[in-house]
Amino acid sequence: MVLGIESSCDETGVALVHAQASGVPRLEAHALHSQIEMHQAYGGVVPELASRDHIRRVLPLARQVLAEAGRSLADVDVVAYTRGPGLAGALLVGSGVACALAAALGKPVLGVHHLEGHLLSPFLSADPPEFPFVALLVSGGHTQLMRVDAVGNYRILGETIDDAAGEAFDKSAKLMGLGYPGGPALSRLAESGDPAAFKLPRPLLHSGDLDFSFAGLKTAVLTQARKLGDDLEARKADLAASTQAAIVEVLLKKSMTALRETGLRRLVVAGGVGANRELRTRLNAACQTARVRVHYPELHLCTDNGAMIAMAAAMRLQAGHAQADHRYSFDVRPRWPLDAIDA
Template sequence: MSASLPKTAPVLALETSCDETAVAIYDGGLRAHALHSQVALHAEYGGVVPELASRDHVRRVAPLLRQVLDEAGLGTRDLAGVAYTAGPGLIGALMVGGATAAGIALAHGLPLIPVHHMEAHLLAPMLEDRPPAFPFVALLVSGGHTLLVDVRGVGDYRLLGESLDDAVGEAFDKTAKLLGLPYPGGPELARLAESGREGRFRLPRPMTDRPGLDFSFSGLKTAVLTSLPKAASDAERADLARAFEEAVVDTLCIKCLRALEATGYERLVVAGGVSANLRLRASLRERTRARGAEVFFPRQAFCTDNAAMVALVGWMRRAEGSPAVAALEVRARWPLSELCPVQRRPETMEQETIP
């Protein structure tokens, strides 16, 4: 088998890194995608229960596979590769998607393509009609990550800054819990903030008064906690929610503009679950426009975990000649910096291995 795929070759992808089961097919365009969210399953526990997540993935993955193949009008024999989220994520959940992908690849002699979850988020805006061109600065904001990355090409990433404590999505969820909001907390807090009054509370913009591109959100959460006694009514809780959201958005915007200045780039990509936040989108559009730069977001459906972005990355890497793997690999922790640029693959990776 050749080291790269034809540009129209369909790649099937599975995403099971946490609490969404998703399947998609990409062949230079998105052919089909489907997703099942476990939000209702975990709601009574106030967060994701790993064992329940893994069991639900087992129940959902086969029906979603059939649905996506039928929608695309393809059979497994028509595929040119099988991609799957190999990490980072919940190890049991990752194993469900990985084992399913490996079984399909083995049964049909297809390349097995591991995909880094954060790389998939980072490149998700490439699914849109107006994708960003390389190079660009990427802000990855989710429940587990807050990263600023210099992106020069597929796999060619340089970390510019990261959170030293809570990820921004984690800070949203913890603050929502302080305000007595139900799971999932982040979207609930954003909804409550819509009715809040501007200026009622003033919260800090952490680490914006010093140079650098790192973040810290644990102190902001503490500031909310100390302000709670002044937020006795529902209206005052909405005011506090708005103050928190504005502080987060302002902090992220300040650091993004600094990153654009440091790199000299004119394009910013914002991805991950928190990129769905409407206040963040509006503020970044306004501030980047004022600077003469452009900002790119994935559509709302592709901000949270999904298989479309995994299929895209699997297809891109195979189309450029990145090797398949010989056996199933999953990693609960996987630094983005360990990925290899597709343009400069080591000689040891030139020989392709097929399961």
């Protein structure tokens, strides 16, 4: 039984996953608290407030998860936590609680890479993928394409060289005055707009590689918003739809190119942007035409959550790529590249 704790940013997540000798580990229960309402007044995440809220939430959530699973602390075999990347103070809360709890129970502890949690989160779905596959990881400040041959066997095919897709959504939304969190607000507004209303750039669309760049798109949105002036409010839905269309087109083309270049027939999409309805619609259609299977996490598991951390820990332990230990003098890694996961 792996108890997982996620506290890298503005969601506190706790989950219990049952890992057996073989087969996909099973999610027993999970609970999540979002800090969105608290941070809305500031237009973004305030790290100190985030850390303090994690302190308040993590133990009640742990009690809730154990109660829902019909388990007790005595049933927990490993305590896993998000070691990084993320906000340093927020990470320290989760790691501190995890190590203290494991020490009190005399059980081993395991630090997990936040992005590996997202990467493996589709294994929590009713239709889990099979290795190998191409993964499109679109989470917060990260946009990456990877070849995934097994747990712990990841090769980056392309990544963002500046703003990530999630940042492009959030920053563009802020320029339009849509508040926080901007990405989901922009996507909802885009549903009533014309995606062809404004001609916005598709950065690196024809670059010949699998890297991404969205900083130029954000600048183009700012320029267009200024041009509209007093007409921005009336044309906001069109601008939102045009912005979303540009981001989705780049993600779509690069993903399909990665599949062609690797020869793989399976695509996994993970991370918060993976919940975007337009992205899923376009990817589903393209993959059906190319006869490629596409997998997503369940919608409620696209954002940060404890289930993905517990699952990643369980799968790494199953695969022999990690060893939980009794060293409770923890450290966190706010900056931690996925390709340095074992460093």
